[in-house]
Amino acid sequence: xxxxxxxxSHQVTQMGQEVILRCVPISNHxxxxxxxxxxxxxxxxxxxxxxxxISEKSEIFDDQFSVxxxxxxxxxxxIRSTKLEDSAMYFCAxxxxxxFFGEGSRLTVx
Amino acid sequence: xxxxxQSPQNLTAQEGEFITINCSYSVGISALHWLQQHPGxxxxxxFMLSSGKKKHGRLIATINIQEKHSSLHITASxxxxxxxxxxxxxxxxxxxxxxxxxxxxxxxxxx
Numbered sequence: 001x002x003x004x005x006x007x008x009s010h011q012v013t014q015m016g017q018e019v020i021l022r023c024v025p026i027s028n029h030x031x032x033x034x035x036x037x038x039x040x041x042x043x044x045x046x047x048x049x050x051x052x053x054i055s056e057k058s059e060i061f062d063d064q065f066s067v068x069x070x071x072x073x074x075x076x077x078x079i080r081s082t083k084l085e086d087s088a089m090y091f092c093a094x095x096x097x098x099x100f101f102g103e104g105s106r107l108t109v110x
Numbered sequence: 111x112x113x114x115x116q117s118p119q120n121l122t123a124q125e126g127e128f129i130t131i132n133c134s135y136s137v138g139i140s141a142l143h144w145l146q147q148h149p150g151x152x153x154x155x156x157f158m159l160s161s162g163k164k165k166h167g168r169l170i171a172t173i174n175i176q177e178k179h180s181s182l183h184i185t186a187s188x189x190x191x192x193x194x195x196x197x198x199x200x201x202x203x204x205x206x207x208x209x210x211x212x213x214x215x216x217x218x219x220x221x
Contacts, residue, residue: 033207043153043196043211056208089151099143099207103152 002026006092006102013109016081021105023075023092031095032075034067036060036088037104043091049075082109116197116212123219129184131215133197136178140201143209144171144182147194156182156195187219 005024013019025032034046047057049067066078075094079086087109092102113136123129133142144156157164157171159180164171168187173180184191194216198209 031207035209037151042213043198043209045208045210048207058208091153093207095207098158099155101145101153101155103150106151 002100004092004094004100004102006090006105008105009103010106011108013082013107015084015109019079019082019086019107021077021079021090021092021107023077023094023102024073025075025092025094026096026100027073029094029096029100031055032067032069033093033095033099034077035091035093037091038085038088046077046090079107082107084109114197114199114210114212116195116215118215119213120216121218123187123217125188125219125221127187127219129187129191129217129219131182131195131197131217133180133182133212134178135197135199135210138175138178139199141199141206142173142180143198143200144180145196145198147196147214149193153196184217187217189219189221192217192219 007022032049035043037043045058047061048055064080068076089104089106091104093099115134117132141158141160143158146154146156159173168185170183194214196214197212200206200209
């Protein structure tokens, strides 16, 4: 069965460092998304990406965040200068029709 | 702003019991999603509904657009059904994946 894969599964970083979370969406999917879930809280939408550009973003997705599809397979989320409050589980998802989620990348900022 | 409320927040059941999880939302939507979050954190999409009812194995999802309400039913529950079940809504088109999530229902099924 096709799946969305995310790396790393867990990353620990120091406050102020840049972090890149990577996602490999399902190969024929055209729409890509990032979500995050702070421990104990609801999952939140961050950004949607289609046709090589951001189609929608939430208030959370400020200038510290960026997304990129550097090649035909990867979809990345970059956090330029991490803060303590960026500690969360980050989920990538992709869709053609049905939405498929990755297993998540847990980011811990110390 | 669309709010999504789930009930109950926690649910404990004995194996074999019929389970219902409810979801209400405040604004008209294009689609409603039921998701399952594993103990390890990964999310699996169970259903996407825009009207009526869908069934997959022991899982049944219904939606009432007029009442802005959806239910997820699990028949003959099993300990492996233990997970967090999340309701999320979207508005379709380019906003399809811009989901607003409920807080989740923690289901524990005892053998």
